[in-house]
Amino acid sequence: MTGPEAGGRDQTGRNETDMSDSWSHRLREPLPRRALGPGILVLLWVLRVYVMVAVPLVVYAFIRAFHQGH
Amino acid sequence: MSGVDAAARPDREDQLRALDRGRVEKARSLGRPFALFFLLAGPGILVMLGENDGPSMISYATTGAIYGIGFFVPFIVLTFLMAFTVQEMTVRLGIATRRGHAELIFDRFGPFWGYFSMIDLAVGNVLTLITEFIAIRAGAAFFGIPAPLAVSGGIALVLFAISMRRYFTWERAALALAAFNLLFVPAALMAHPDWAGLGRALGTWSPLPGGVSASFMTLLLADVGATVTPWMIFFQQSAVVDKGMGRKDIAQGRYDTLVGAAIAAAAAVATLIAAAPLFTNHINVASFSGGADFATALQPYLGHAGASLFALGIIEAGLVAAMTISASSAYALGEVLHTRHSLNAGFLDGKEFYICAVASVVFAALIVLIPNAPLLAITLAVNVIATLLMAPALVFLLLLANDREIIGSLANSARSNWFGGAIVVAIALMGTAYGVITVFPDLIPK
Numbered sequence: 001m002t003g004p005e006a007g008g009r010d011q012t013g014r015n016e017t018d019m020s021d022s023w024s025h026r027l028r029e030p031l032p033r034r035a036l037g038p039g040i041l042v043l044l045w046v047l048r049v050y051v052m053v054a055v056p057l058v059v060y061a062f063i064r065a066f067h068q069g070h
Numbered sequence: 071m072s073g074v075d076a077a078a079r080p081d082r083e084d085q086l087r088a089l090d091r092g093r094v095e096k097a098r099s100l101g102r103p104f105a106l107f108f109l110l111a112g113p114g115i116l117v118m119l120g121e122n123d124g125p126s127m128i129s130y131a132t133t134g135a136i137y138g139i140g141f142f143v144p145f146i147v148l149t150f151l152m153a154f155t156v157q158e159m160t161v162r163l164g165i166a167t168r169r170g171h172a173e174l175i176f177d178r179f180g181p182f183w184g185y186f187s188m189i190d191l192a193v194g195n196v197l198t199l200i201t202e203f204i205a206i207r208a209g210a211a212f213f214g215i216p217a218p219l220a221v222s223g224g225i226a227l228v229l230f231a232i233s234m235r236r237y238f239t240w241e242r243a244a245l246a247l248a249a250f251n252l253l254f255v256p257a258a259l260m261a262h263p264d265w266a267g268l269g270r271a272l273g274t275w276s277p278l279p280g281g282v283s284a285s286f287m288t289l290l291l292a293d294v295g296a297t298v299t300p301w302m303i304f305f306q307q308s309a310v311v312d313k314g315m316g317r318k319d320i321a322q323g324r325y326d327t328l329v330g331a332a333i334a335a336a337a338a339v340a341t342l343i344a345a346a347p348l349f350t351n352h353i354n355v356a357s358f359s360g361g362a363d364f365a366t367a368l369q370p371y372l373g374h375a376g377a378s379l380f381a382l383g384i385i386e387a388g389l390v391a392a393m394t395i396s397a398s399s400a401y402a403l404g405e406v407l408h409t410r411h412s413l414n415a416g417f418l419d420g421k422e423f424y425i426c427a428v429a430s431v432v433f434a435a436l437i438v439l440i441p442n443a444p445l446l447a448i449t450l451a452v453n454v455i456a457t458l459l460m461a462p463a464l465v466f467l468l469l470l471a472n473d474r475e476i477i478g479s480l481a482n483s484a485r486s487n488w489f490g491g492a493i494v495v496a497i498a499l500m501g502t503a504y505g506v507i508t509v510f511p512d513l514i515p516k
Contacts, residue, residue: 016305029406031169031177032516034473043469044179047432047462051186054458061454 086414087314090238098318108328110319112241113164113309114327116394117157117302119248119336120424123198123391124205124361124384125449126296127254130338131380133289133366134345135355137433139263141278142293143271143339147299150335152493154327154348156464159490160303161323162480164310171307173405175466180471187466188406194455195301195399199434200448202395205388208362212381220385221435227390228431230413232424237312237413244393250386253379258340259378261347263367266341279349284511291457291504294380296338297454298497300463301398308401312412320480337383344380346372361385392431400427458505461498468494 035043090109097105133142160171167174172191176184203221210220230241270276282288306327315323325335345364348355353367361384369377397413402412403426410420417424439445471482482490507513 006219009126031167031476033180034178036476039468043465047465051459054461054502057505057509058451058454058458061090062447062451064222064509065451066444 076457081253081419083412083414083419084240087312087412091314094136094319107322109328110315110322111326112245112313113306113315114157114161114325115189115330115333116241116248116309116321116335116390117151117306118303118327118330119251119337120244120391120394121153121297121299121302122206122334123250124335124388124393125198126338127290127341127387128205128301128361128364129283129292129296130341131345131361132355132358133293135288135353136421137279137349138277138346138349139267139333139343140271141275142289142342143268144275145290146293146297146338147272147335148209149294150331150338152294152497153297153334154297154303154331154498155493157306157331157492158324159467159482160307161310161315161320161327163318163467163470163477164307165315165323166477166480168311168331170401170411170472171467172303172402173408174470174476176406178470178476179466183466184406186495187401187463190455190459191300192399192466193327193403194299194435194459195395196430197448197452198299198301198417199392199395199430200437200445201452202388202392203435203438204445204449205361205384206392209383209385209388211362211379212365212377218439221272221438223261224389224392225431225435227389228396229428231393232396232413232427235414235416238278240393240397240413241309241313244390247386247393248390251383251390252333252340253341253383253386254340254427255335257368257372257376257379257383259342260334260372260379261344263343263346273395274461285509286467287509288504291500291507292453294452294483294497294500295457295504298460298501300460301395303378303463303467304402305394307396308398308405308411312414313403317480326340341383342374344372387502390400392434396427396431399430400424448478454505454508457501457508460501464494464498 093464094109097109130146163171169177172184172188175187193339203224207217207220207222209225211217227247231240232241234240278286278510333488345368348367348371349362351371355364356365358364358367361381365377365381365384368380372380400423401411403409404420404423407422409422411423412420415423437448438445468482468487471477471490472487474481
């Protein structure tokens with residue numbers, strides 16, 4: 001645990017009480033990838049399937065409305 | 071510019087933010103709570119009033135015209151409580167990480183979800199911006215203002231606010247404009263509402279003329295879609311970061327969001343009440359296509375002044391949303407590309423940011439002016455995108471709000487997880503249902 005509760009720096013690279021330093025340059029340093037547990041991995045795969053179904057629905061809705069409007 | 075170069079010299083963005091922070095700290099040290107709130111308010115109020123955009127106000131007016139004062143009055147209030155719960159998480163995320171939502175998704179969950187969220191947001195925002203300019207054009211039409219003039223005026227105002235290159239100025243300009251969302255309140259008063267009926271509706275969630283039907287379900291889901299949308303999550307978190315809010319400001323960040331939700335709920339309910347005479351007088355609004363139609367139809371009941379307020383409110387709704395939505399696209403692009411993304415940045419330092427904001431507004435405005443552009447299809451697509459693709463945005467919000475490695479002690483508590491999780495699931499399910507009903511209207515019996 002390296003969170004701010006521990007009094008150290010969190011993964012955003014700063015101490016939570018440190019308010020005076022530059023904000024802008026730090027934004028160019030990406031955060032590390034999150035270690036995903038099995039529950040979240042399953043959730044993200046379900047979400048992928050959902051997105052694969054939802055995106056064609058959006059395209060279908062647009063094309064149908066486009067034809068109805070002309 | 072490399073990260074090392076940017077770190078080597080104090081830049082305009084940091085200097086301006088430090089100036090704002092100095093005022094905040096002075097107000098805090100002098101024990102001036104109202105001054106402190108005045109300085110720290112902004113992202114929450116803007117996101118809530120930004121979502122009270124042109125299409126949303128039309129949705130509330132349609133609800134009032136079809137169902138009158140009854141079930142939907144407390145329901146709309148409930149949707150804003152849900153919106154507050156969702157948006158409050160973005161305040162904590164922004165304060166704890168000092169990073170925008172798009173950047174967090176990209177970094178923590180990888181490029182697939184990063185690019186998906188970015189493309190989803192970009193497409194949804196551009197299409198929504200088009201609907202905002204449709205609203206501006208429709209509201210202006212009530213006053214006889216030609217479409218090119220109305221749209222040009224809208225572009226000019228949004229670009230002028232951005233050109234200040236100062237977050238605080240942009241925010242205050244947007245807040246001043248957003249105050250006109252309350253024009254719907256005097257319009258509602260001119261409808262001479264039945265106060266006893268309003269109180270009864272709030273207390274009993276009734277009446278519900280016609281009971282549960284396809285029309286009821288569609289409006290119910292549309293009103294949820296009018297209150298919580300993906301761009302709100304991205305915008306408020308980025309604005310909290312750009313404003314420079316820190317952990318000491320978290321209470322004001324919450325109040326800001328709560329006040330925004332309360333004002334937006336008042337304006338939404340007022341819009342419903344203002345349109346309620348159309349229900350009482352059995353006016354069919356099925357063929358209405360925009361704000362001007364409602365303003366014209368309401369003129370016999372609200373008078374010319376009331377109808378004018380309604381039309382002005384529609385214009386304002388479109389303008390504020392155009393400012394906030396274009397900013398949310400620009401923030402997200404900068405976050406994903408790791409380029410400068412601040413309304414405090416200079417034009418050269420933040421060129422990608424400003425180009426994105428300006429281009430999205432100009433593109434949307436020009437589409438509205440194209441003769442025979444598929445505006446109906448665009449409006450429908452906006453609804454479907456915002457609702458169907460709300461579920462992934464909410465899931466990532468909840469995951470990030472529980473990511474203790476980056477949010478630390480500001481992570482969701484068990485209670486807020488149950489409460490927030492239930493709301494996220496409810497909104498996601500309702501959004502998905504609305505999207506599916508919109509695409510396949512024959513699925514539910516008439």
